[in-house]
Amino acid sequence: MEFVMGLRNLTIKNIAYISATCVLPMAPFANAGGLMLWEIGTPTLGTASAGWAAMPEDASTAYTNPAGTVWRQGIEMRAAGQAMYGDIGFSEGGLTNVSGNDGGNPVGWFPGGGAFVAGRLADNLGWGVALAGNFGLGLDYDDSWAGRRFAQESVLIGMSAIPSLSWKVHPCLSVGAGLNIMGFYFKYRSEPRAGLIPEDARFKYRDTDIGYGGNLGIIYRPVPETTFGLTYTSKVEADFSDRVTLDNFGPLFEPLVERFDGTKTEIDLNVPATVTASLQQKLTAATTIYANLAWQDWTEYAGVGLEIDNPDQTSLRVNRGYKDTGHFALGVRHAVSRGPLQDWSLSTGFAYDSSMASEAQVTADTPTWQTFRFGLGAGRELCPGVHLDIGYTLVWSGDIDIDQRGRPPFNPRLQGTYKDTALHFFGASVQFEL
Numbered sequence: 001m002e003f004v005m006g007l008r009n010l011t012i013k014n015i016a017y018i019s020a021t022c023v024l025p026m027a028p029f030a031n032a033g034g035l036m037l038w039e040i041g042t043p044t045l046g047t048a049s050a051g052w053a054a055m056p057e058d059a060s061t062a063y064t065n066p067a068g069t070v071w072r073q074g075i076e077m078r079a080a081g082q083a084m085y086g087d088i089g090f091s092e093g094g095l096t097n098v099s100g101n102d103g104g105n106p107v108g109w110f111p112g113g114g115a116f117v118a119g120r121l122a123d124n125l126g127w128g129v130a131l132a133g134n135f136g137l138g139l140d141y142d143d144s145w146a147g148r149r150f151a152q153e154s155v156l157i158g159m160s161a162i163p164s165l166s167w168k169v170h171p172c173l174s175v176g177a178g179l180n181i182m183g184f185y186f187k188y189r190s191e192p193r194a195g196l197i198p199e200d201a202r203f204k205y206r207d208t209d210i211g212y213g214g215n216l217g218i219i220y221r222p223v224p225e226t227t228f229g230l231t232y233t234s235k236v237e238a239d240f241s242d243r244v245t246l247d248n249f250g251p252l253f254e255p256l257v258e259r260f261d262g263t264k265t266e267i268d269l270n271v272p273a274t275v276t277a278s279l280q281q282k283l284t285a286a287t288t289i290y291a292n293l294a295w296q297d298w299t300e301y302a303g304v305g306l307e308i309d310n311p312d313q314t315s316l317r318v319n320r321g322y323k324d325t326g327h328f329a330l331g332v333r334h335a336v337s338r339g340p341l342q343d344w345s346l347s348t349g350f351a352y353d354s355s356m357a358s359e360a361q362v363t364a365d366t367p368t369w370q371t372f373r374f375g376l377g378a379g380r381e382l383c384p385g386v387h388l389d390i391g392y393t394l395v396w397s398g399d400i401d402i403d404q405r406g407r408p409p410f411n412p413r414l415q416g417t418y419k420d421t422a423l424h425f426f427g428a429s430v431q432f433e434l
Helices: 002-026 066-071 251-260
Strands: 076-092 108-122 125-140 153-170 173-190 202-223 226-233 236-243 245-247 264-271 274-282 287-296 325-335 345-353 371-383 386-405 413-433
Touching: 066 108, 066 125, 066 153, 066 173, 066 202, 066 226, 108 413, 125 173, 153 202, 173 236, 173 264, 202 264, 245 251, 325 371
Parallel strands: none
Antiparallel strands: 076 108, 076 413, 108 125, 125 153, 153 173, 173 202, 202 226, 202 236, 202 245, 226 274, 236 264, 274 287, 287 325, 325 345, 345 371, 371 386, 386 413
């Protein structure tokens, strides 16, 4: 029995590792109002996320609102791809007490996207499958940067596979539910001070896991011109448990190294629950407006913080104590009927996300702040049943101040500003009938 249970655990661990490794090219690397993005390569790039939960005519509703799948006429698939460029540069503020460089741009270019299928089993019963990721961050600073005491590399990725069913309970109302299966990958590395010797020490941790949650949705269309969407996504728990690696620590840290090096360290993480309400309203036959209101429960997240700065410490985990965030978005799409852009639909939008961190909670491994989104998009039917959409979203956080301090006896400090912080998303997707 012990052998069977061990084999089962090993298999699950391997599946999680393979899943997380395979989906990394599809998952976002980000810093934003929280660590959950609205960008998955779909047409909402052009509206800056507005209309997220109220687009049942889009196959990606299998991801954004499972209640929308029953509104499809046949089986439809949307394949989406996007490229993200993160511009996150640190500028030292004069009070940093660790020598080193500015860390370079720890994000740079990264690919992403998703695949979504939606259809009907019967007139009042729909189904969907979605594969995409919109949770995580990834930072890899240059060697010998001034903040290496706190973080040299920090990667946290969550990728979701969501099968779902929907039921049209009335000609104007549907409900849906999905199972959110999330594969996680977490890697952390820093270079604490190695006691009284001049070299840097090395602190490493890496693990994978699979977590489960639920998605619930409602679509209400009282008249053909008006669509309301409401979704709830439950929290998803990840339980990391791997061996910490500590290298090159001096004699002063011998008790800590004996306590933690090679021992299994458990880290619990909660992907926050979210509630999103969206509107799609046709103003004319050619013009449609979209809107979002959303809430995300970041107080449950707490943050994955790992630090070593004191030889007497008994825990490696730091609870950041983040706060919940709010979101608002407004967008418009217009179908052009004449001129060089005839048969194209053009879109634009604006969104705002509040920050999960106060100024005192900004850290080198999670430099997050409030964000403003600006979207542009275009789409057209290429041929009957095949529709192309392209889009761009700028996610702007501006200047993010940081003043992170460690504990005695070494008191490391990183003080300065991440200047003109921005993420650029370029995406394209194709929807077609199967």
